[in-house]
Amino acid sequence: MDRAHDLEHPGRRRPSRRVGPALVVAAVLTLAGCSGGSPSTLDPGGTGAARIADLWWVLFWISAAVFAEVMVLLVWALVFRRGRDTRVRHGQPLRFVAIAGAGVPLVILVVVYALGLRDLAALGAGPGRDAPTIEVTGHKWWWEVRVPGIDGATANELHIPVGERVRVRLRTADVLHSFWVPQLMPKTDLIAGEMRETWLHAERAGTYRGQCAEYCGTQHAHMALQVIAEPRSQFEAWLARLAAPARQPTTEAERRGQQAFVQGSCAGCHAIRGTGADARVGPDLSDVGSRWSIGAGAVPNDAGHLGGWIVNPQTVKPGSYMPPQPVDAQRLPDLIAYLRSLE
């Protein structure tokens, strides 16, 4: 398992997970090894999730010990205390009950509570004042991503510089959602009428899958996002792309596609920077060609799925707010070509 180090507190030593190596390896294999490519909380990519993963292992071993204790007593009774002898017995070992049921748990719980407080405080510390800020707005059922001071927007994808804490401001346009990137940071709910703040920190470059974690209606299942952690220079390039107009069409087909977009129904809801289409009902599509998926995780982003989505999103993501589009069969390949070219 690839473990993150706490870059910002290099002097602090984390509890080693290599105690009792054999058992640990076995547990890690079962728990993390089989997680496939999942966004596992036990495979943290940054400080926030790493803290929780460490806390989890402490809790796991304590729980395992308590469970083992209970099982030993239970099995002992089942093996050695069977009997046909039905005389009624008395005797009240209250001291045993008080110590095993209250005393020992109290000590454990106080320790665990202290650890929990420590991590709560750490997660609440937040990024510094001049940390980069990203604004995320939840919609049914996609994520709008903006950066303060920059006009452009993107959707279901946000970039952060590796090794830096990034402030994330969370708002919702409609119902409650919850922002969760399991490998980076625990959840923060998006509350209607209020603003919430969290932060992200990735120790390793890479993509981290996130998903809405508060039930938000029909397509709650398809409200995923990706966090791309990359070196500072690439992050700045992303900011520059966000500020710039979308790529201009270069082929004839793309040009026809752009025309179809701007003059057709698309522009009624979507924006593409530099084309005059600036509606904000649906996601800004200025960089749709380079996104990881269509429909916030509903299907992969390729020409076939894109065409299917445009013609009838309701078969791909039933309940989504985009109605089927009456696109001319001849125009569709052009439109696809144009949208795919927007990177």
Add this chain to the structure above:
Amino acid sequence: MSTTTAPSPGAGQEDLARLEAHWGERASLRSWFSTVDHKRIGRRYLVTASLFFVLAGTSALAMRTQLARPESNLLSPEEYNQLFTMHGTAMIFLFATPMLFGFGNYLVPLMIGSRDMAFPKLNAFGYWVFLFAGLFMWASLPFGAAPNGGWFAYVPLTDDRNTPGLHMDVYTLGLLFLGIATTAGSINFIVTALKLRAPGMSLNRVPLFVWAIVATAFMVIFALPALNLDNAMLFLDRRFGTHFFDPEAAGNVLLWQHLFWIFGHPDVYIIVMPALGIVSAVLPAFTRRGVVGYVLIVLAIVSIAIISFGVWVHHMFATGLPHLSYSFFSAASTIITIPSGIQIFAWLATMMLGRLVVRVPLLFLVGFIVTFVLGGLTGAMFALTAFDQQVTDSYFVVAHFHYVLIGGAVFPILAAIYYWLPKMTGRMYHEGLGKWAFWLFFTGMQVAFFPMHLSGLFGMPRRVYTYRDEPGWDVWNMVSTIGAYILAVGLLLVLIGVVHAIRRGRPAPPDPWCGDTLEWSTESPPRPYNFPVLPQVHSLHPTWDQPSRSSMAEDATPDRILADGRRTLFTSELDGRRERVVEMPEASLQPLLLALAMLVFFTAMLFAWYPFAVAAAVAVAVIIAWWLWPPRRPEEELGVAR
């Protein structure tokens, strides 16, 4: 029905005949609708709640089938969302609490040595309301109009803008309607347990099951108003344009969550507590000793009932409230595990010091301990705000509360079914069939829910109708689905076992288990008047002590036979000293009529037929007045009651 009546040595044939005349009910259609017998009502609660359990369980199987494979199209998202909402709502409101209230209704008067509940008509009324409210809610499903906002119904998703249609009106009105039944039942339990205990049953001789039911009833009375208020406000917001939860008009969406969880967390204990009472009631018979630490368990029950009102914010750890309040609620949530720990170790000590008789009810208790302890351990983890924020609303929490609720409620309920089946039906169940049912249910439960810990830790959020195969959640979802089917087969065997017992089971003796509480001193099934002679209680285990037993036989006195009417005894709240004889009400159609009028009212409100609603409200008022009208009685009869 068993008629192997050996005339009680305490009450003569003449007394028995008179008791039968006053309490007995002829099997007729009218008596079916008018009965106020707590045993018939209790059985109805059990059967009706089981029916709702089957519906909610079938919903779960449909969902598990959908989730077995990634991107499956078996259910549409709308269907899936209605199913998971109805699954949760029905399991919590229409199965768990009514099922346990059913056992309470049947057993509390028997365990405390009374002839009925304190308010038999209110009891019948509560059942009819429960039945109608349950049907009211389930009837929406075939029309595709079932609630679809989750059992927790968070605003603003559930407001009229985001969820138009009847869905959430069914939810708010259904729960308000049902709340009447739960409140009525709770008041009845409290008064019954405080006033109708047999003489000599001082508070320190009250069976732990009764303690648990009474504590639960108090929790219901304090918790339910928050839910009712919430639902009333949501209904007003949706239907009449108020703005309690509308942030654009200075309403507050978190208000819903606070009120919901001020009810919702105590509700977890409202479900688990009576079930823990069942554990304490069943264990003595199969360990051949009283439960260790009676006083500690009573203290644990009372402290849970109180502390559970101070932990609700742990359901809101991700909403971004101030950290200071989080640290308080985190501490309270941590502390509340201690009373549960005390109970677990008291039961373990009971088993270690007793002699175990391994029959089906005990197997289910063992399954309870294994499962509930696992659920409790993950529960303690959720008390830690930071950890909670990571795994809440993921499958980890789904695993956690199924361990708590199946472990803490369904296992004890199944133990209770096998344990009290001989008492309720007069028939023994088939032991082999019961053991198969246990092993399948136990295995299915672990296989279905343990992997959810993993899929949750691997980042799978809950309440998703499908998922892409890419993240590697598919293996664990498939395993869970297989487990769910094994679990269902186990439950099917329980059902077959019950039907088999009723049809083919051998007749049950009055006390097949040598149990320690008073229900075992009645016939199986008990006569309509329960006890020919009301007992004089001398200990915590009355059927294990000779003086209490003989008080119902050779030491019977006429002042405890009371064969001159439908009578039972009032005793003092603390010491159980005899106070006076009370006259109990006769069978009546008023409870059914009142519940029907309320059903018309809520249905009219649902469809916005307001004139009908007004008419139904008037009918409700008239029936209540008729119900409360003082009976005409001759002077001398009134004098007897003193």
